[in-house]
Amino acid sequence: MATPAMVPLRQLFVDGEWRPPAQGRRLPVVNPTTEAHIGEIPAGTAEDVDAAVAAARAALKRNRGRDWARAPGAVRAKYLRAIAAKVIERKPELAKLEALDCGKPYDEAVWDMDDVAGCFEYFADQAEALDKRQNSPVSLPMETFKCHLRREPIGVVGLITPWNYPLLMATWKVAPALAAGCTAVLKPSELASVTCLELADICKEVGLPSGVLNIVTGLGPDAGAPLSGHPDVDKVAFTGSFETGKKIMAAAAPMVKPVTLELGGKSPIVVFDDVDIDKAVEWTLFGCFWTNGQICSATSRLLIHTKIAKEFNERMVAWAKNIKVSDPLEEGCRLGPVVSEGQYEKIKKFISNAKSEGATILTGGVRPAHLEKGFFIEPTIITDITTSMEIWREEVFGPVLCVKEFSTEDEAIELANDTQYGLAGAVISGDRERCQRLSEEIDAGCIWVNCSQPCFCQAPWGGNKRSGFGRELGEGGIDNYLSVKQVTEYISDEPWGWYQSPSKL
Secondary structure (H helix, E strand, O other), X not given: OOXXXXXXXXXXXXXXXXXXXXXXXXXXEEOOOOOOEEEEEEOOOHHHHHHHHHHHHXXXXXXXXXXXXXXXXXXXXXXXXXXXXXXXXXXXXXXXXXXXXXXXXXXXXXXXXXXXXXXXXXXXXXXXXXXXXXXXXXXXXXXXXXXXXXEEEOOEEEEEOOOOOHHHHHHHHHHHHHHHOOEEEEEOOOOOOHHHHHHHHHHHHHOOOXXXXXXXXXXXXXXXXXXXXXXXXXXXEEEOOHHHHHHHHHHHHHHOOOEEEEOOOXXXXXXXXXXXXXXXXXXHHHXXXXXXXXXXXXXXXXXXEHHXXXXXXXXXXXXXXXXOEOOOOOOOOOEOOOOOHHHHHHHHHHHHHHHHOOOEEEEOOOOOOOOOOOOOOOOEEEEOOOOOOHHHHOOOOOOEEEEEEEOOHHHHHHHHOOOOEEOEEEEEOOOHHHHHHHHHHOOXXXXXXXXXXXXXXXXXXXXXXXXXXXXXXXXXXXXXXXXXXXXXXXXXXXXXXXXXXHHHO
């Protein structure tokens, strides 16, 4: 029997050094493709979070902030670009570790690493641009005053990230936080922490000042909760579930601590009857089955015009059956396993409940016949949906697409907005004016026209309603981690003259 590929043995990363967790515990790393244990990660607890926060606070204040927080943005940009270069240098290794750890197809993981490097590069540019934004003047109505604005790092930030894009989602927070001059404690998901610990190794290699970035792995209640409620953390940014987001808000509330939340979704894709069917089918499947269906922005509710529904469904089944489901490291894999046994069972339960409520499983819904091990589920398409069904209302976070027909544009809009979430939406039509109308009507933070899921670090990302609040990425992404200070100066030689001077009495 072949020896399973193993992941590097790492400790927690605190104050620029590897250190074992205070309680000495570790968590197994399970390869979702083989169900084999392929390593361990340290199980941090509140004591480790305390140490990491203290290290971040010391780094923020070192030399009265001149070493990092108040250093020119160009100084921080140098480190961000060095990290980006190392990610590209180690791209094949990092992509393989990502595939082993969370089941992501290797080709997708390679793409992710390019995006990781690109995000660090982008926020290096933003760090340099911040220098030019400093001391920007404010026009005032009185000539006796002048005013300018300073943008200062918000302080020590807690960053809590998910398992579907382990290193990329961490980068979406780490890069702008460091660009702004913050120091950080990163707590990645316990289900996929391996590449985040490799980021720590890269930070050591490029000489990132100690304490600027600390990484504490571990279970949510043991490490995430102490971080989100820590009195010496100035802000928390979180990507994950709605339920956990509520807990983080509650933990931050007693200290009136700002939070940014990017939570779940149940996003619509609206397909009209004037489309190229095969082109629209591919985008529809990509929008739901990319990243093994584990995307917060997955357009997992297909609204299809009645006129083309029968043909469209038939073509979707044909395309879905042609998707290569395999070990993520196999060439041409386009759907790997879901991340864990718990997630696998949860998705199967969603599918079972849909059947019991009267929905039809058009294709998929089961383990692929050729894969005896691993947490694999065939691409699944479900029809005969009603809007009261669980499968229509709840986020599945797996390769499951539900389909509902519509007859008019108004009906499509109503169905698209029939959700408690508001992260994303898509419209596919040959009518540009119609696409513009739906872009305005769909209540979501991100809208795609004639596509689904493209994401660029240059454009803001975030949702409405139960999908959270705040925006990451884009030019405003760095502002999440900045506090604006106004400085107003009295410049007249004349006294203020509000009170009568004693010398004139």
